[in-house]
Amino acid sequence: MKILLGITGGIAAYKSLELTRLFVKTGHQVQVVMTSGAKAFIQPLSFQALSGNPVRDSLFDCHQEAGMGHIELARWADQIVIAPASAETLAKLRMGRADDLLTTLCLATEKPIMVAPAMNRLMWSNKATQENVQILKQRGFEVLDPEEGKQACGEVGAGRMPEPQAIFEHTMNAQQQRQHLEQRLLDVRAFWQNRSILITAGPTIEDIDPVRFIGNRSSGKMGFALAEAAQKLGANVTLIAGPVQISSPPTIKRIDVRSADQMFHAVQQHYAGKDVFISAAAVADFKVAQKSVKKIKKQAQEEGLLLSLVKNVDIVAWVAEQENKPFVVGFAAETDHVLEYAKEKLKRKKLDAIIANEVGEGAKGFESNRNCVTLITKDGLQAFEEASKKQLGFQLLDAISSLGFNKTSVCN
Ligand SMILES: Cc1cc2nc3c(=O)[nH]c(=O)nc-3n(C[C@H](O)[C@H](O)[C@H](O)COP(=O)(O)O)c2cc1C
Known part of the structure; x- marks a missing residue:
């Protein structure tokens, strides 16, 4: 599977190194897109080394955009996974904004998008975030609910990103289910x-x-x-x-x-x-x-x-x-x-x-x-x-x- 992995600006960004490794180890192709917030937490070089592909982080990249790189990247992917997904990026996705490469890609695709929100418990339970998540779910985004536990900020509550292994398994299961549904649709079509x-x-x-x-x-x-x-x-x-x-x-x-x-x-x-x-x-x-x-x-x-x-x-x-x-x-x-x-x-x-x-x-x-x-x-x-x-x-x-x-x- 071709996975476009979006990384946004949150403490949990380091966990996505392991997620990249799990995808690559099991034979999947990974291209990483980082927001500028994400780069404040972790170096693109680490993702480049693990994915074996250059990391994309800019919408206005003269070299890549010569061939409308952002649209090609959106077409290339079978699945988009955003982990961690910050409160900011969730809000932008809900509004349909396109002021960075990741959100633009998400607008320019019909491929399945899975998000793994990760943030402080109050940011997560805030009505604005909850409303954004509900709307995204209604639009067909798959949202992995964050886990409860001790947070990097010292507080305890819901907002931790699920472990990379759990996100990996979820992505694989979702893909299997889609394949099953596609097959079922073919069977039903053949019948009717x-x-x-x-x-x-x-x-x-x-x-x-x-x-x-x-x-x-x-x-x-x-x-x-x-x-x-x-x-x-x-x-x-x-x-x-x-x-x-x-x-x-x-x-x-x-x-x-x-x-x-x-x-x-x-x-x-x-x-x-x-x-x-x-x-x-x-x-x-x-x-x-x-x-x-x-x-x-x-x-x-x-x-x-x-x-x-x-x-x-x-x-x-x-x-x-x-x-x-x-x-x-x-x-x-x-x-x-x-x-x-x-x-x-x-x-x-x-x-x-x-x-x-x-x-x-x-x-x-x-x-x-x-x-x-x-x-x-x-x-x-x-x-x-x-x-x-x-x-x-x-x-x-x-x-x-x-x-x-x-x-x-x-x-x-
Ligand atoms: C130390 C620090 C930790 C942060 N952790 C998170 C976080 O875990 N989740 C989150 O949604 N925002 C977090 N933020 C805020 C985001 O980095 C900020 O909203 C940023 O604009 C996100 O932009 P992006 O989604 O484009 O990466 C943190 C900010 C700082 C300074």
């Missing part, structure tokens, strides 16, 4: 390539009269995320969408509908020949028995307005009953007893799988960009940690691809 999938998304709207309607809070984000993930994995995607304000890539065949009846009609037209049907739409259970052609006048309703509702077709159950049906995955949006109700639905509607999510006050399910779901089949369940709906889209398709499509499951 040219499969055809029908997805419904969003709410349906049931008109009362030309100006009023009964709707629900579904945003369509989960169904659209699934459709986009499936399309990126190489599947042929047909998306039947209720009224939502979301755009979709032109490679997805999209059919926009309004009511449950229209959605049912579109599903009837498109389900045949599909490998999978995912019903992510929140289809209205009821519609108004008799839609008024004209606006209902308030004055004519002295006693209030009584609406008579009739049941809509249960679209997902209908698909599950068809001969040569696709593999049918439903959604269960529940406010309480989520798993219990979802299992009951899976069985009653004879679905192959169901994705349960909590909705309502305080829950993520509807409207939010994030969600927390459980995939249930007759054989068991798989819980997914809270994640963005886009991430969950991939994770769910990965999990669905492992379920096997040729068997029709009947729940006991």
Whole structure:
């Protein structure tokens, strides 16, 4: 592996000599970049001797920059490790600053970045540092939490850089995990390539009269995320969408509908020949028995307005009953007893799988960009940690691809 090792200005900088040695000893290539702060603590010559490469420490280096050296260095690396990472450098990374070579490299790369913060305990627990670290984590930086213990300043607390051996092992494990994930992605892609999938998304709207309607809070984000993930994995995607304000890539065949009846009609037209049907739409259970052609006048309703509702077709159950049906995955949006109700639905509607999510006050399910779901089949369940709906889209398709499509499951 090609490791770009960033050293910043902290007492723990000397420990990174050992880290360099561990990487080199195990056959990895190391190029060291030092901040000017780091050079106040330790000589570049030591890193040069251990890494076998000249140490880079200046952004404005006429010799190196003739060929845009900082961009080349960013491209060269498979992994960036910053150890120790000072409070100052963490703050600069969080802000996206680029006033030295190391921070510029970090901006100019898509490679994984691991940071090992090391500082006085109060610097570490300071809200500013903690907020910087949280933001960096959200952006995908891997942050090694510092250890507790006696510090160089004489204080005791959290802020010590983990030992070089621990950082080394962490780097290796992270690399292994990435390779595993890349392989998994290839497998999932191979599975979905040219499969055809029908997805419904969003709410349906049931008109009362030309100006009023009964709707629900579904945003369509989960169904659209699934459709986009499936399309990126190489599947042929047909998306039947209720009224939502979301755009979709032109490679997805999209059919926009309004009511449950229209959605049912579109599903009837498109389900045949599909490998999978995912019903992510929140289809209205009821519609108004008799839609008024004209606006209902308030004055004519002295006693209030009584609406008579009739049941809509249960679209997902209908698909599950068809001969040569696709593999049918439903959604269960529940406010309480989520798993219990979802299992009951899976069985009653004879679905192959169901994705349960909590909705309502305080829950993520509807409207939010994030969600927390459980995939249930007759054989068991798989819980997914809270994640963005886009991430969950991939994770769910990965999990669905492992379920096997040729068997029709009947729940006991
Ligand atoms: C003796 C001494 C020790 C220091 N130790 C640390 C430290 O362990 N962690 C840290 O974040 N800052 C430490 N600092 C402060 C940083 O060196 C300073 O914030 C510097 O600007 C960091 O810049 P850099 O991240 O570009 O290297 C120390 C400063 C001095 C004078």
